[in-house]
Amino acid sequence: MSFLRNLFATAVLGLGVSIPAAARAPLEPADGRTLLIVGQEKHEIARYWKEVGPAGGYMLYSSLATLSGLDGPIKGSGCSDSGTMDFQDWVQNYPDTVAQVGLYMVSSLTDAATGELDHVIADMAEILRQSGKPVFLRIGYEFDGPWNRYHPDLYKMAWKRIADILHGRQVGEVSIAPVSNVALVWHSGAYDTYMNRPIADWYPGDEYVDWVALSWFQWGSDDNEAAATEAREKVAAFARTHGKPLMIAESAPKQYFEAHDPKAWAGWHQRVLDWISANNVKAYSYINQDWTAMPQWQAACGNGADWGNTRIQKPGSRILETWRKELENPRWLRQGPELYPAIGFTPR
Template identity: 25%
Template sequence: MFRTRVLLGAGLAIAAAVTLPIINALPAAAVAGRNLPANGKVLFLAGQTTPDLTALKQQVLDVDASFPRPGGVTLYTNISPNACNGLTATCNLNGNVFNFDQTLSEYPGAALAVGLYLADNPGCNNQPLRAIIGRQDADIAGALGQQYRQNLDNLITYLKNTNRAIYLRVGYEFDGPWNCYNTDFYKQAFRVVKQRIDALGATNVATVWQSATYPKDGDAQYKFDFSNPSHLTDWYPGDDVVDWIGMSTFYWDANFRQYQWACDTPTTASPKSLYDRSLTFARAHNKPAMISESTPQGYRTANLDASCTNVNNRVSLNGDWTKIGSWYDQYFSYVNANTDVLRAAAYINSNWEAITQFACPPGATAGSPNCTDGYWGNSRVQDNANIKANFKRELQNSVFVNGTLSGRGANWGGGTVPPTSNPPTSNPPTSPTPSPTGGNPGNRNAFATIEAESYDSQSGTQKVSTSTASGGVEVGYFGNNDWLQYNGVNFGGRNPNMVTFRYSSGRPTNQAFTLEFHAGSATGPVIAAPGLLGTGDWRTYKEISFNVSNLPAGTTTITAVAKVSDSADALDLDWFKFV
């Protein structure tokens, strides 16, 4: 895939808004570095433009106080004498809008990751790098070179005066062929940036050395050779000037060949192998690691479709949000599996199609005048209720700064929540027979376990007796539009955040369906619509927690309705409750 980033790279992240202490001591993990989050936790950041972050605040954080606030935010800037930098006034760079003062005021106490762009625009002359180094080449001798260096000092001083934990990504994605950096100039310039940070006393500013971790080699002559085992070593400016090791994670093995790279041939079979190499490098150098940029490139959360990243050839996902969910599942799984060294993660919560630089109409090819940077799609989590709810639950995990709950608890359609019992070998009968209704009118506690078989009325379902169910009975044979209704569910004066339930399914683990929860009848307002996957056996269970919305406090009727795309039975429901 061809990518060129004219002024900016990608990068965002989400976490919790607290003032982060600057910690230089060694935490529980065997890494050391400036601005390590306390107690071995992972800092989650959000970005990547000021409008992106304002929308996240207004559409998610301001309307849901239980949604963990970002522990940091991500923005971009440059030191080019003839370009705006966005530090104290709004700056529009090819549709990317930045206003550091505005974003910092909207996210009080949050850390700040800064992508410092040091490439030419356009060209591969490495003028910013050569100016930082202080070379006296004809094009930068005198006032122009001095202005570059003064702008660098002005940036560092601004970041110092924020009194925030700062992560300065110096020439981010240094090895991306689209940036066209010269290896030696880059390493020398990185060292000068660190020297100026120290000289100006900016002890709150940590340097981040971020690889593009890109699965396709560029010109090996210029060391854009990701498949080279010594690739990172060739670009490394030194332990004495690097505080953090960074990487980009736009592709995961379950996704990138099916959609994102279906129109191209990578030189690296597994993007994860590049991420692993970065973490191995960080461990070897005793440095903390950061996912500096991440987004499900090529997918649209609002439209549920996907495309190759180098050609806009969108195809529908047929309403199956879990096909995007698998990207998020691998992303959060990777973070959770590597917390010994991976101490920060940034996510790009952006509608790329609304940004001029990343526009790419249907049929356009990366590198063409109307699709310069390839196809990116829309990665805003708030544009899909299922993705937003699971994203929220991931951030509530106590491994993250401001996380307070145990474990991941999300279900992206890949079954991150393990079964609660060992599966017996028998299945229920395949031909349902009529069953009487349950009948438990009266006052039910919404926050206590409600057994599925205690329904007041039903359509199309049947009770199933089994020792693996709570109380020895569950309700099965759910087909499309079959439902269970529960009257008198009492929420008191409290609005619930989530519905939790236990289910099993004889469907394969890659086959999706939905269980909707309605307020009132089966045609009433939908308060939650978790997408589910088969568990592979009727006696293999999963417990799922899913965000609820639009549910008033007080007493109401709750109806659970199955939505299935075929005529076969979908699930057995054991119990549910609200939390």
């Protein structure tokens, strides 16, 4: 099916024709349109909306082991404090938008793969369903990152089990109605890979994956930047080969191109925007926050000291007005009555 979709897409794009909605993946906009999603912490998202303007989506994280932040707000403490995650804040306060949820599975991969968490997965599915709004679910995000240490075979087993439950298939003792408002996102860290394995080793199959995604963070050395650039191209090529829409699921320039820097726009933001256009990226998730204010991202917690303040609107910003002007481009899908029809979503 993916081959035929790819062949059809190539043919119609050559004629300047968009892929019809029926041929698109769940929640996929037409070619040349891109969802703008902003994350990743409740209060920072609210500040963006107030001080910069509306985005099209709300980005947050949860854990499969606990479903943290899905049924109410949660804020960690100490080195687990990365701000407040609150799916229900999005449900209640951000109409005409999407959610993008990163599902952490490092502590629960084996249990998810072997069926110990089937009922928890079903509970998660019902929470997402009850939102009544479109959700992108990044199952075990940055699957290939050495920092996660996901074994490819277990990862694929867990993914298929989660997908089958969400799709309404009988899994063990669990059977629920299909959840139709969720798109499943297969997200590469797009840098180094665990055990130096190719990303295809983690791929659960075309029938289980809706979107392909990657991370894009600025690195501190030319060698690291070169490795990330090569990895991004491989992920984009994989998405094209499998006929899947492409998402940048996590991104930030870190301290290297903060908004007060005269080189910030040309040095980082314009590069990303040009790549989005060249690769028909259909969702862009930007992490607009002061990382230095979050204990988890400080050097004392072992996460390095280079995360910085990546707010577009930080004091002294030289890019705020350029950013606002860019978002006037019809490419960008943001909050409003046009968004749901543009991604083929009908609220029920």
